[in-house]
Amino acid sequence: MSGILEGKRILITGVLLESSIAFHTARLAQEQGAEVILTGFGRLTLVERIAKRLPKPVQVLELDVSNAEHLDTLADRVREHLPTLDGVVHSIGFAPQDALGGNFLNTPWESVATAMHVSAYSLKALTMACLPLMQDGGAVVGLTFDAQFAWPKYDWMGPAKAALEATSRYLARDLGERDIRVNLVSAGPIGSMAAKSIPGFEDLAATWDQRSPLKWDISNPEPAGRGVVALLSDWFPKTTGEIVHVDGGLHAIGA
């Protein structure tokens, strides 16, 4: 039986450790027949070591989404390995420590600006960097944490995710005529490196134990990865500007 990404070429950002949502997305994408290329930020040798745990060998390209030269050269660097892309995964989030953990009222603009640049604007920057490789359309999928609500401790990542969600809708608006779909997975809490950098993340995650209709496991990034792979596939052909919740259903529960 062939996989749902058979014959597709997918660029995946955001692999850092095996706890990364991007790692599981890459694993599932390969299992579903895709050819995958990764980008890594900063600790390239670590990313390469983690990437060896994927079912098939992959290339890792360096990409800091706030580095204009990295973005400008990305398409050419991808072309050295793959001629075109059918999908791009944005699995990137960062906010400085003083923008997280209960310091919302005192965070300086510089820290907010960094969070917005790396976590929200980067969806547009990455998509445009990959556009020359997506002449026949494709799918862009990113990851959010439901920005409809103010969460404990999440602070300026909240407005950054709200900006990411809006950016995804505007990209969907402007890239529809090229048959490029842009969607997000809104994941429940997962104990990745990004999550552990939020002081008090455990308190936030505890909400899921109490209120999630489906049992939620913060140590398992696979459900979020499955959602991303589904949105990359041909099984959501007319879905764009959408946010699919992979959160155990918590978003639907009022109290």
Ligand SMILES: NC(=O)c1ccc[n+]([C@@H]2O[C@H](COP(=O)([O-])OP(=O)(O)OC[C@H]3O[C@@H](n4cnc5c(N)ncnc54)[C@H](O)[C@@H]3O)[C@@H](O)[C@H]2O)c1
């Ligand atoms: N963990 C959660 O609870 C959770 C829930 C919902 C959504 N998300 C989102 O999922 C995505 C992936 O996070 P994760 O939980 O897998 O954590 P992670 O720490 O494994 O991944 C975050 C990635 O962002 C990358 N990154 C940071 N700054 C960058 C930059 N300047 N350029 C390029 N890459 C950069 C890191 O290298 C890392 O690979 C993020 O958008 C995150 O906000 C996470």
